[in-house]
Amino acid sequence: VAVQEVRDESDWRRPSRRLLTLRRFEVAGSAVLAVSVVIVVFSFAGEVPIGFAGAGGVIAGGLVAEWIVQRRFSAWGYAEREDDLLVRRGVLVCRLSVVPYGRMQFIDVRAGPLERVLGLATVHMHTAAAASDARIPGLERDEAARLRDRLAELGEAQAAGL
Amino acid sequence: VSDTAWQRLHPLSPVVRGGRLTIGIAILLAPDLLLGRDPSHDDVQIGIAGGLVLLGFVSWLVTRWRVEGDDLRIETGLLRRRSLRFPLSQVQAIDIVRPGLARMLRLAELRLRMGGSSGATARLAYLHEHEVDALRGRLLALAGGVTSREEAPTVDPVDERVLTVVPTGRLVASILISDVGLAAEAVLTGLVVVAVVSPAAAVGVLTGGGAAILSVATLVWRRFNQEFRLTVAESADGLRLHSGLVALTAETIRPGRVQGVRMVEPVLWRPLGWCRLEVDLAGSQRSKGEGQSQRGKLRAVLPVGSRADAERLLDRIVPDRPKRQSRPPRRAAWKSPLRYRWLAWGRTDTCVATRSGRLRRVSCWVPLEKAQSIRSVQGPVQRRLRLASVHVDTAGRSLHAAIRDRDVTEAGRALVELSDLARVARKRAAPR
Numbered sequence: 214v215a216v217q218e219v220r221d222e223s224d225w226r227r228p229s230r231r232l233l234t235l236r237r238f239e240v241a242g243s244a245v246l247a248v249s250v251v252i253v254v255f256s257f258a259g260e261v262p263i264g265f266a267g268a269g270g271v272i273a274g275g276l277v278a279e280w281i282v283q284r285r286f287s288a289w290g291y292a293e294r295e296d297d298l299l300v301r302r303g304v305l306v307c308r309l310s311v312v313p314y315g316r317m318q319f320i321d322v323r324a325g326p327l328e329r330v331l332g333l334a335t336v337h338m339h340t341a342a343a344a345s346d347a348r349i350p351g352l353e354r355d356e357a358a359r360l361r362d363r364l365a366e367l368g369e370a371q372a373a374g375l
Numbered sequence: 376v377s378d379t380a381w382q383r384l385h386p387l388s389p390v391v392r393g394g395r396l397t398i399g400i401a402i403l404l405a406p407d408l409l410l411g412r413d414p415s416h417d418d419v420q421i422g423i424a425g426g427l428v429l430l431g432f433v434s435w436l437v438t439r440w441r442v443e444g445d446d447l448r449i450e451t452g453l454l455r456r457r458s459l460r461f462p463l464s465q466v467q468a469i470d471i472v473r474p475g476l477a478r479m480l481r482l483a484e485l486r487l488r489m490g491g492s493s494g495a496t497a498r499l500a501y502l503h504e505h506e507v508d509a510l511r512g513r514l515l516a517l518a519g520g521v522t523s524r525e526e527a528p529t530v531d532p533v534d535e536r537v538l539t540v541v542p543t544g545r546l547v548a549s550i551l552i553s554d555v556g557l558a559a560e561a562v563l564t565g566l567v568v569v570a571v572v573s574p575a576a577a578v579g580v581l582t583g584g585g586a587a588i589l590s591v592a593t594l595v596w597r598r599f600n601q602e603f604r605l606t607v608a609e610s611a612d613g614l615r616l617h618s619g620l621v622a623l624t625a626e627t628i629r630p631g632r633v634q635g636v637r638m639v640e641p642v643l644w645r646p647l648g649w650c651r652l653e654v655d656l657a658g659s660q661r662s663k664g665e666g667q668s669q670r671g672k673l674r675a676v677l678p679v680g681s682r683a684d685a686e687r688l689l690d691r692i693v694p695d696r697p698k699r700q701s702r703p704p705r706r707a708a709w710k711s712p713l714r715y716r717w718l719a720w721g722r723t724d725t726c727v728a729t730r731s732g733r734l735r736r737v738s739c740w741v742p743l744e745k746a747q748s749i750r751s752v753q754g755p756v757q758r759r760l761r762l763a764s765v766h767v768d769t770a771g772r773s774l775h776a777a778i779r780d781r782d783v784t785e786a787g788r789a790l791v792e793l794s795d796l797a798r799v800a801r802k803r804a805a806p807r
Binding site for chain 2: 315341347
């Protein structure tokens, strides 16, 4: 399979493992919130057993989410080739984008509060096309800065008109 | 030196900009002026009208523009002063727009459509008719890379070769059987039926649904007016499009600025062998000042025409087109049952062509040098069927080439090939 060839021959890099920690933390956080809401609501309604059953359901859901989060984490990848950047993502819908350096109009690096605590950042690549939304989440701060500078440099060297 | 001094717009421009408001004021004041004065509500009306005139005058007074090196600069605003700078090298197309009121006053608006992520539109509304053509020629020459010190070559505005003209009869027929036209006809027959059955109810319907009826009528009218006698001509500074009945539009698309072309063949037009050809230029989806009706819409270069007309225009816009297109594997019919019978794609070294559409048939051509990024996408159903899609994104408003539901191997190969070809095409297109 040719896509596989592209995948294999390129030197793929991955987001930091701390991205997985971040996603797990998000899942755990929302699960804890949901469990407490369920238990409190059903306790007030006087149906404690049902409340615990509901909480069990929520926890099971959380475990499924944990599995999905893991798969999604391992689907992320990017490779810097000579003239373009490859970004792959997605489990249910697999996407592989080829973004030429010369087409990148600007690059921004974002970090939310949780990402900052873990020393992570998301790199967004913008081209003139709205559809080519290429981003790489969960990069370590140094790697994000390196990537940003390199992409900016290559983009300037290879810039092409619209 | 090509820098010009600061200039103002035409003093009457607020009148045209106000448009309906101006007409409203005229109606408001007319009875008093014609039938003699009635001092009781004179003051209020004069006051309102005077205030509006003053506002218009101030807006005219604080707006000025000049050509500065390779930029067009516009300064505007009284309280919140804005200074806008439009680099002429990014101009995608220049339009001259003349609404009905402007034509009466011999004015015209110049619109510069810019590329880039901002995708803004520079508007000079309004200038005197005489200035506009010369200014357009000069701006286009500057945009084409004529350095500011050289004398800009004057392009003769008459020197153009007409490629197609849309006959009015065919345009009317095509609108009658288009989606908007059918809606209007349904409304009209509904009204007639109601009026015949019970005239009293018809009045109720008219007053109740007046706004909806009016909006349908406006849509039909706008489409007719925009595409009336649309003429495509070729000239030294690009493709020229002229159209309009009341409001005239003249558009110049710079050579090599077309991001993609789309040919649409609606179901009802197919027996007649008609199609519609639209081009896409760089710019954001929501550029301001273009009016609601044009947002995200593509510019039709051929509102309705035969296949031969379309081919002739395509030869001008994308000369190197693939002759044959290949069909997807049979199992793709499971994933896209409605689209399957049209799906196909083909490529040459510089152009990718795709065909799709559920009821109507939509063909797209995208020059590879315009590709912004190339993506392969595989959804769950596609994975089950060992299919994948490849998208070629452009900087256009809404057009991109989607190669749908191909065999995984072929899609992967297409992804690799197209990104290589796009790189070569890009280098050839931009030697600077």
